[in-house]
Amino acid sequence: MMAIQWFPGHMAKARREVTEKLKLVDIVFELLDARIPVSSANPMLDELIQQKPRIKLLNKADMADPAATARWLEKLSGGNTHVLAIDAQSGKGLDKMVKLAEQILEPKWERMRAKGIRPRAIRAMIVGIPNVGKSTLINRLAGKNIAKTGNTPGVTKAQAWIKVGKTMELLDTPGILWPKFEDKETGYKLALTGAIKDTILNLQDVSVFGLRFLEKHYPGTLKARYKLEDIPDIVPLFDHIGRLRGCLRAGGEIDYDKTAEVIIRDIRGMKLGPLTFDL
Numbered sequence: 078m079m080a081i082q083w084f085p086g087h088m089a090k091a092r093r094e095v096t097e098k099l100k101l102v103d104i105v106f107e108l109l110d111a112r113i114p115v116s117s118a119n120p121m122l123d124e125l126i127q128q129k130p131r132i133k134l135l136n137k138a139d140m141a142d143p144a145a146t147a148r149w150l151e152k153l154s155g156g157n158t159h160v161l162a163i164d165a166q167s168g169k170g171l172d173k174m175v176k177l178a179e180q181i182l183e184p185k186w187e188r189m190r191a192k193g194i195r196p197r198a199i200r201a202m203i204v205g206i207p208n209v210g211k212s213t214l215i216n217r218l219a220g221k222n223i224a225k226t227g228n229t230p231g232v233t234k235a236q237a238w239i240k241v242g243k244t245m246e247l248l249d250t251p252g253i254l255w256p257k258f259e260d261k262e263t264g265y266k267l268a269l270t271g272a273i274k275d276t277i278l279n280l281q282d283v284s285v286f287g288l289r290f291l292e293k294h295y296p297g298t299l300k301a302r303y304k305l306e307d308i309p310d311i312v313p314l315f316d317h318i319g320r321l322r323g324c325l326r327a328g329g330e331i332d333y334d335k336t337a338e339v340i341i342r343d344i345r346g347m348k349l350g351p352l353t354f355d356l
């Protein structure tokens with residue numbers, strides 16, 4: 078995972094790089110995290126892409142609440158927006174993304190054929206925030222490990238294309254854009270899904286947000302995981318989980334930092350099952 082701190086200079090550079098790459102492609106795959114389809118979007122992408130065809134991919138669908146994913150697929154698609162749920166790690170849904178791209182670009186290809194131009198491969202790129210699964214997806218589509226994780230600042234290199242089947246060529250490096258920094262809640266969701274570094278937010282705050290979210294939206298799951306009859310207030314809840322999981326200091330007191338880590342690790346590690354945080 079790339080450890081990016083998004084300072085204004087980095088944002089400007091990322092924007093420039095994505096803008097350059099966009100000129101080379103016919104279609105953009107916007108990779109989103111199926112657990113946070115709204116919070117994992119980059120706030121500037123619409124402006125950068127403008128009228129270029131785009132397919133939104135809800136990745137890590139295996140980690141998201143299937144009912145919520147079904148609702149998001151319906152809600153986000155319509156008009157010019159196409160959405161698919163995928164799982165880049167296992168490869169689920171990837172055949173559909175190539176077919177959908179062919180379908181979207183068919184009118185353009187038809188026009189080329191009508192002018193007597195021999196159709197070339199569709200050129201595509203992947204964009205997304207850190208840790209959303211860009212490299213995993215590129216590697217999957219390539220069928221071998223040729224996509225590199227991360228990039229080297231200051232080193233400009235020629236773009237290389239990966240052949241995906243007979244009809245598509247994919248840029249071998251993804252466009253990396255920053256996540257939203259709009260409000261605390263978005264930040265917590267990004268932290269719970271591993272999109273931002275653990276040092277950016279206070280882990281106790283992140284875990285408290287997680288527990289309150291679970292209490293509200295997935296109470297049965299919360300109770301089952303931590304052997305609760307009822308869900309108590311936040312401090313006794315922390316005490317209970319800390320004791321249950323052995324997060325204790327030398328004197329026997331509950332170690333809240335450790336407890337927070339355990340809760341976050343449980344959520345990220347799917348110990349509470351598949352969850353969606355944008356509902």
Ligand SMILES: Nc1nc2c(ncn2[C@@H]2O[C@H](COP(=O)(O)OP(=O)(O)OP(=O)(O)O)[C@@H](O)[C@H]2O)c(=O)[nH]1
Binds near residue numbers: 136139167210227
């Ligand atoms: N469960 C699950 N995990 C996934 C999926 N796709 C990617 N991952 C995992 O998510 C983590 C991040 O994946 P990467 O492919 O490195 O993400 P990236 O977007 O290239 O990350 P950066 O290099 O930070 O920009 C890895 O641990 C992957 O194994 C998926 O569909 N399901």
